[in-house]
Amino acid sequence: MTASVTASRADFEARLRAIGAARYHDRHPFHHRLHSGGCAPDEVRAWVINRYYYQSRIPMKDAAFMSRVEDPELRRAWRSRMEDHDGSEGNEGGIRRWLRLAEAVGLDPAYVASTDGVLAATRFAVDAYVRFVRDRTLLEAVASSLTELFAPAIHANRIEGLLKHYDFADEASLSYFRNRFQEAPKDVAFGLDWVLAHADTGEKQDAAAGALIFKTEVLWAQLDALEHAYVTPGRIPAGAWVPGEGLLARAAE
């Protein structure tokens, strides 16, 4: 068996970035549809409902990671991710911002927070990610977070596209994405540096690259499922959200 050749740090980083260029979910047809104003209101709602499940699991994923880290320095550096999503002093956190987006698209935030209407395929993909981070090597766990390298472009397109094409979109409802502009770069700078430093053999580089590919599969599969269920003609599986459910009751303005 031939061992993999160890690439230089620069070549390995290029390899990781090429994975994003090929597989990141900004290439998914559903995102093109969403950002160009092509989604009907219920398609947007389905996206918000399902994406919420992913958001709600991120802090659990990050806690699962930290539960395996023996180095207090690494835990301290990673802990800010939980604060970003769960909130802290003076920061409501990403989860609450996502529920504000839910409200802006006409959904009852309590319904969205219950995760009752989430597609089974969404749960399977997201839970696979949480388990991956809990069970695999630390290198693979950190590498799987590096999709954030590719996120700034998608957030920019998304904010611009949503503001342009949808009435619900304004700075308040899109505050989740604005915040990620500041939070994601610090996370990914740390994560990328850690992976480049620790993937010091060809075998480890393959494992890290594999983890990043896995993560792109987690994200892509969610959009495939969303598209299949809700984009006309949708095929909504039993138990998943049906348009008309979970809407915000319009009280007196």
Add this chain to the structure above:
Amino acid sequence: MTASVTASRADFEARLRAIGAARYHDRHPFHHRLHSGGCAPDEVRAWVINRYYYQSRIPMKDAAFMSRVEDPELRRAWRSRMEDHDGSEGNEGGIRRWLRLAEAVGLDPAYVASTDGVLAATRFAVDAYVRFVRDRTLLEAVASSLTELFAPAIHANRIEGLLKHYDFADEASLSYFRNRFQEAPKDVAFGLDWVLAHADTGEKQDAAAGALIFKTEVLWAQLDALEHAYVTPGRIPAGAWVPGEGLLARAAE
């Protein structure tokens, strides 16, 4: 099979407190020896070295707990425990304070932090606790933290006893215990309230009580192992710390 009768909230709390009165490790002969000045310097060092392993796993235990919590409010309330031990803005954290104690008793903090000399029995007991919190019900996980109900008394005795009997002891070296005076009560007030609220059947009360008993066994077993290995005549197993190892090199004062 007869179902357990559900006790009132007050009776159930009394049941939990009775477990502490019977089984908390403040009753262990090693602690009496330590607090009364009866420990030789190497016995104190062995205690510091082994106790460090427990300290180092607490943040991992708390992250393991949070990785299973779907409620952001509960995660937010629990997160302060990680900050208490790992540190945050303006707070060096309990782990660093314990290493200061290590230095005060003449041990090289890098040696202690490596956990190289820790007894296998210590690792087994502590790892069992981390896995318990990861794998059991949330009620059992929270209930297992309630030994903190009984901790203030032991910290008071310990600080007083150590200051009185040992040269190494001063406010700086004992800062870990001083800090726990403020941190533990907030943690346990939350945890006790949560357990009393959620243990609403006889079966759940039995599970919570069982979890608290389990935790007292984790603490007690560590002291039994410590006593067996290091208190004269000690029987130190292969691989564990041997007096003379891991000492702080006495550089020019």
